[in-house]
Amino acid sequence: MWIVFSLLAALSAAVVVTLSKAGIKNVDSSLAFAVQSVLILLVSWGVVAYQGNLSEVTRMDRRTLIFLIAAGIITCLSSLLSFRALKLGDASRVSPLERVSLVFVIIFAFVFLKDRVNWQVILGAFLMAAGALLIAIATPAAK
DSSP, rough: HHHHHHHHHHHHHHHHHHHHHHHHTTSSSHHHHHHHHHHHHHHHHHHOOOOOOGGGGGGHHHHHHHHHHHHHHHHHHHHHHHHHHHHHHHHHHHHHTTTTTHHHHHHHHHSSSSSOOOHOOOHHHHHHHHHHHHHHHHHHHHH
């Protein structure tokens, strides 16, 4: 099932980038992110409440909270940078370049989480990064 959820996440991310790019044409990128963030906050806490998991917040250990808070801060920074990049560049070039994060995830997961990496993962990451860079530096199509 993780593959299905991963592909659905990729599809929804593509829709988000497309809608975000359309939405930031006439507004500051930080403001656009702030508007989206309010909805993200409401929906995510709504899902937690609907699932009956609100009480679990008080049972989280300190280490878990620290990791989640740090990840939340970095998520905000990443999204602010992403919205700024979308404001300045073409979505079809910005998004693939952002996906070079895959290479960083593999490195971080190997170093910090002790994930196993084999030659196929390394080759796939290299090819994805090369493809993203090729798309990013490609001459834009005429409008």
